[in-house]
Amino acid sequence: MLRLxxxxxxxLVFAAPAAACAHPRTSMNYLQGQVMCPTCHTTxxxxxxxxxxxxxxxxxxxxxxxxxxxxxESALVANYGQGILAAPSHKxxxxxxxxxxxxxxxxxxxxxxxxxxxxxxxKEPEEPDGPAGSGLDxxxxxxxxxxxxxxx
Amino acid sequence: MxxxxxxxxxxxxxxxxxxxxxxxxxxxxxxxxxxxVGATAPAFTLHRLEGPGKVSLASYRGKxxxxxxxxxxxxxxxxxxxxxxxxxTTYRNRGVVFLGVDYxxxxxxxxxxxxxxxxxxxxxxxxxxxxxxxxxxxxxPETYVLNRQGRVVAHLRGPITDPGFAGQFQxxxxxxxx
Numbered sequence: 001m002l003r004l005x006x007x008x009x010x011x012l013v014f015a016a017p018a019a020a021c022a023h024p025r026t027s028m029n030y031l032q033g034q035v036m037c038p039t040c041h042t043t044x045x046x047x048x049x050x051x052x053x054x055x056x057x058x059x060x061x062x063x064x065x066x067x068x069x070x071x072x073e074s075a076l077v078a079n080y081g082q083g084i085l086a087a088p089s090h091k092x093x094x095x096x097x098x099x100x101x102x103x104x105x106x107x108x109x110x111x112x113x114x115x116x117x118x119x120x121x122x123k124e125p126e127e128p129d130g131p132a133g134s135g136l137d138x139x140x141x142x143x144x145x146x147x148x149x150x151x152x
Numbered sequence: 153m154x155x156x157x158x159x160x161x162x163x164x165x166x167x168x169x170x171x172x173x174x175x176x177x178x179x180x181x182x183x184x185x186x187x188x189v190g191a192t193a194p195a196f197t198l199h200r201l202e203g204p205g206k207v208s209l210a211s212y213r214g215k216x217x218x219x220x221x222x223x224x225x226x227x228x229x230x231x232x233x234x235x236x237x238x239x240x241t242t243y244r245n246r247g248v249v250f251l252g253v254d255y256x257x258x259x260x261x262x263x264x265x266x267x268x269x270x271x272x273x274x275x276x277x278x279x280x281x282x283x284x285x286x287x288x289x290x291x292x293p294e295t296y297v298l299n300r301q302g303r304v305v306a307h308l309r310g311p312i313t314d315p316g317f318a319g320q321f322q323x324x325x326x327x328x329x330x
Binding site: 038050051053055058079080081082111 | 161223224225226227256257258259261279280281282
């Protein structure tokens, strides 16, 4: 009976902040992949340094307080600067980091397509000189016949 | 037409390679190194950790400066704090300035640390680590002692409570204040 009461009390304690959230609660796992450890230059998920542990505590408290991922990230940026985020922002100069790879891939695809088109065009006019499309000239054809005749 | 396209492609490829090479050279040249003894300490202006306003290193020109880099999550910084505070109270009357630079830290944690260790010398925040990077700080705590001209007299990579540094720290302050 006591156990049941304790479990219900615990459920109420943990459920209360969850119910108070007006939006889906952001996850620690998600943020650990979005935030960098400032001293070890890996994501939070991959670090167990003292600085990373402090950030984890900071994030956990804000998740419990129903902060959104954006709000938590903004708070961290205000404290540590833009470098705390694993991915660059989607505005200003940072946009280059998102667009340059796409432009690079497109440019590569265009160059590749152009190369293939030129290569296929160069191959097209070459018509076989030999009879019935053997691809050999008359002289080679005759010598090949001679050689094969020796094996008959 | 074809040869013109080929030449243009070659020029473009060469330009790309040259650009990447230039970027590599630039990053190597601009790599941040710790200023050595005798070098001028990199200038900076940082926000105060407690209270509004900024503090510039240049405003202390003419005074010996002890520049201590620390963080609240750093264990050796805790044992060092009391010694720094004691030395600050000893040397402040001789015109020596102590500045603490909190590095890669949460402001709230840093303020709690300052309060818990009753530190009274000016504390500055470098959350992004920009200034710390210019000083080549790799691990906290680290301490620089600068002379009246703003030149490095000593750079101690570790807590000043370290047996190897205790004497060195006092000697450096005496030298900087001379």
